[in-house]
Amino acid sequence: MLYVCLSAEGVDNAMQQLGEHNCAELRVDLVKPTADQMISLLAEEENKYIVTCRPGVYEPEYDINILETAALNGAEYIDLELERAPEYSLKLRRACLLSKKCKLIISYHNYETTPDAGILKGIIKYCKELGADIVKMACKSNSVSDNARILGLYGEYNDIVAFCMGESGKITRPASLMFGAPFTYVAADNGLPTAPGQLTINQVKRILDAMDFEK
Numbered sequence: 001m002l003y004v005c006l007s008a009e010g011v012d013n014a015m016q017q018l019g020e021h022n023c024a025e026l027r028v029d030l031v032k033p034t035a036d037q038m039i040s041l042l043a044e045e046e047n048k049y050i051v052t053c054r055p056g057v058y059e060p061e062y063d064i065n066i067l068e069t070a071a072l073n074g075a076e077y078i079d080l081e082l083e084r085a086p087e088y089s090l091k092l093r094r095a096c097l098l099s100k101k102c103k104l105i106i107s108y109h110n111y112e113t114t115p116d117a118g119i120l121k122g123i124i125k126y127c128k129e130l131g132a133d134i135v136k137m138a139c140k141s142n143s144v145s146d147n148a149r150i151l152g153l154y155g156e157y158n159d160i161v162a163f164c165m166g167e168s169g170k171i172t173r174p175a176s177l178m179f180g181a182p183f184t185y186v187a188a189d190n191g192l193p194t195a196p197g198q199l200t201i202n203q204v205k206r207i208l209d210a211m212d213f214e215k
Contacts, residue, residue, distance in 0.1 A: 001183040003050055004201055005194040006030070011037050017107060017188035021201065025079075027194060028066055030051035035069055041121045042074035050105065052079035071095035071102040077134065079105040082123070085130045093131035098204055105161075107136035111196070114139040114146035114164060117153075124157060134182070137162040138195065139168030154179035165196045173199055174207040 005025045006014040014031045018024050026049050028038065042049060051070035053063040067078045072095055080092055085106050096102045106127040115123075120137060127135040135157075139165035141147050152174055153162050161181045163172040176184050186201040187193040193200075199207075 001177075002186050002201055002204060003048075003183050004188050005185050005191075005198065006188070007194050008188075011041065017191040018047070019190075020190070023048045023183070025050040025194075026070075028063075029055075029057040030194070035066060038066070038070060039073045042070065045074075047072075048076045048078040050079055051075045052107075054081070054106075055084070060084070064091065067092055068095045071099050071104075075099075075102050075194050077103050077105050079107050079136065082106055082108045082127060085127070089130040089132075091123045096133070104131055105134045105136050106130055106132035107138070110139040111165065112140055114141060114149055117149055120149070120153060120162075121156070124153070124160060127148065128159075132157065135160045135162075138163065138165055139169075140196070141166045141172070143168065147172050151175060151179050154181070156158070161169035165198075167197055170199060173197070174204045174211075175207065178211065178213055 003023045003025045004018055004021050006027060008014045008031050009032055010181060011033050018212050051067060053066055071078050078092060080088060093104055096104045102106045108123050126194055139150060147164050147169055150162050150164050155159060156178055163176045173184050186204050187198045189200045189202050194196050
C-alpha cells in the first residue's frame, strides 16, 4: 500500500496533491488543517489516513491533542515520534484502543546515519514496549550496507516499516514492500517530497509493476 505524503499548505491544495489516490499521510504541521477540517477529511470513508504532526509548528500539547482527535475520528494510523513517546504514548495508545480502528505508529528518524543492527533492534523493542502497533524506522543511508541492514530487519519483524533516506537509500522504499512492510511513503507527483530520497507515487508504481508486485 502506498501512502501519499501531503505537503501543501491548506486542505484544498493538499487534496489536489492526493488526486485520485485514496491513501495519504496527513502532515498536520505542513497542511495546517483546523481540527474541524481534519475531522471532515477523516469522515470520508473512501480515503485512509496516517495522521502525524511533527514538532516545531505548534505547541507540543496541541500536537498530541490533534493526534488523539485523529485517532478518535477515523484515522487508520497516528504517528508519534520516538523522542516524544515516553511522555505521550500511553495517552495515544488509549485513544487507539477506544477507536477500535486506529493503530499507533511510533517512529524513529535518523537523518545522519543508520545505526548497527543491535541498536536498531533495541529501538524496535523499546517502541513496542511503549505500545506501538507499527514501528517506523527511517535512517540515512550512507552505503549499500546501510540499505542491507535496514531491509534485513524484515527477516525478524513483520510489524515494521523500515527504509533508508537519502539518494543511496531510494531503492529501499519500494523494496520495503517486497520484504514485508504493510505500506510505504511516496511523494505526490505534483508535490514536494517530505523526506530525503522520497520517490513519487508513479516512480514507485513503475518499479513495482516492473517486478510484477501487487501494490
